[in-house]
Amino acid sequence: MYYSLRSFIANFSKTLPALCLFGLVSCQAAQSRVEPNISFQSQTLVVSGRGMVDIPKTNARVSLGVQVQGETSGLVQQELAKRSQAVVNLLKTRQDVTKLETTSITLNPRYNPKDGNQIIGYYATNLVRFQIAPEKLGTLLDEAIKTGATRIDGVTLVASDEAIATAQKRAIDAASKDARSQADAALSALQLKQQEIVSIQINGARPPIPVAMETSNLIQKTADFSSTPVVAGEQRIEAFVTLQVRYQPTQN
Structure with a gap:
């Protein structure tokens, strides 16, 4: 037992410098890592555009x-x-x-x-x-x-179903251009560089709920609607498009 203990102490003394050297190298490697410069990391801007199209009620x-x-x-x-x-x-x-x-x-x-x-x-x-x-x-x-x-x-x-479908596409197109225009104007004014659009969300593109004309449920046989004018007017189709745009500061 005495001999084994002396052997262990002797072997440990020989390996101790190597262990210290390994620990020193590891510490130096950890200290030499380069952290990213967060001042130039990209950020995002969120803008929402609106598009409106008026079509006749047919x-x-x-x-x-x-x-x-x-x-x-x-x-x-x-x-x-x-x-x-x-x-x-x-x-x-x-x-x-x-x-x-x-x-x-x-x-x-x-x-x-x-x-x-x-x-x-x-x-x-x-x-x-x-x-x-x-x-x-x-x-x-x-x-x-x-x-x-x-x-x-x-x-x-x-409006007709066909006219509403066509107007919805036009409203989405107008809303997308409006959102892009707002993003361009804001980034340009703040001297920021646009990188890419990272997300697009279309909210709606639906017509408002039609409002019924006021009518009386029960009517008399003598009622005459033949000379009553009906002015249809127009129906508004709206769309909202939200863009998330990635940008970074312009480097001087």
């Missing part, structure tokens, strides 16, 4: 239908079917009517206002929706009322 979206009431559900359904069929046939014969579809059919009991549990009759509605040119709307509504329509649930003036 379509009127109309929701109208028939509402009837009676003492029994059977009689109400028969009368509803008769009047609704007449209105639908009228709309189908008009070549300027597009996207015709049924949107709602309902049958509900009518209760005695003095006794909420007593059924005194029934009422039923059948609603359809379609599109037509705004300038032809008044005459068609007048014909529909004479045929059997008893209610108009809404009229909304909008």
Whole structure:
């Protein structure tokens, strides 16, 4: 045991200088690393551009239908079917009517206002929706009322789907150019050098929610819409494009 301990001490004394030398070299290597000059690191600028395109409203979206009431559900359904069929046939014969579809059919009991549990009759509605040119709307509504329509649930003036799709692309193009122009102006004024666009975000490019014209649900048979002027106006399509631009200070 005594001999082994002396041998260990002797061997350790021989290797100690080598270990110290290795540690010294490692320390010197760590101290000689070159840190990046953060003053010239690239940074980013975020800008948002806006594009707007106005297009004419060429379509009127109309929701109208028939509402009837009676003492029994059977009689109400028969009368509803008769009047609704007449209105639908009228709309189908008009070549300027597009996207015709049924949107709602309902049958509900009518209760005695003095006794909420007593059924005194029934009422039923059948609603359809379609599109037509705004300038032809008044005459068609007048014909529909004479045929059997008893209610108009809404009229909304909008641009065509094709025009909206084209306007969305134009709005995105305008918003992109607006954002790029803002970035160029800001960096130039601050004497910064633009490197590249690192991200692009398109926000929207959607038309505003169409606002329906004010209409009365239940209408009288004597109502006359044929001479009522309808001015469609324009619909605005907007787009927002956000750019993240990498830049660095201009070196003198």
